[in-house]
Amino acid sequence: MVTAETVARSGDTGRVVGTVAGFITGAEVGTVAIPVPVVGSVVGAVVGGVLGSEVGRWLGRTVMSVTGIALNAGALAAKPVVSKVTASVDSLKPKVATAVTAVKPSSSPKSSG
Numbered sequence: 001m002v003t004a005e006t007v008a009r010s011g012d013t014g015r016v017v018g019t020v021a022g023f024i025t026g027a028e029v030g031t032v033a034i035p036v037p038v039v040g041s042v043v044g045a046v047v048g049g050v051l052g053s054e055v056g057r058w059l060g061r062t063v064m065s066v067t068g069i070a071l072n073a074g075a076l077a078a079k080p081v082v083s084k085v086t087a088s089v090d091s092l093k094p095k096v097a098t099a100v101t102a103v104k105p106s107s108s109p110k111s112s113g
Contacts, residue, residue, distance in 0.1 A: 014056040016059065018060075029048065
């Protein structure tokens with residue numbers, strides 16, 4: 001089951017991934033947008049890292065929330081099926097009924113001899 005702690009960790013993971021992706025993409029865009037050799041790359045990387053961090057955190061939480069809803073809905077749908085299977089297996093167990101019968105000694109006409 002997806003918990004609130006899992007969603008929070010996904011947001012933190014998304015933030016890290018978004019920051020790295022933002023740095024790389026921002027540096028490339030900054031180099032093209034600001035043609036000064038080092039300045040464009042640094043400014044682009046900083047701006048891209050900040051934007052990527054926020055977008056990654058939002059996207060990580062959103063993806064995990066949607067995934068959690070889908071997984072929880074699937075688990076809820078599966079529970080009745082599992083209980084039906086369990087009930088049918090219980091009905092297949094053999095039922096043993098014991099009956100006690102009285103045994104009379106037989107008086108057979110066997111001769112000893």
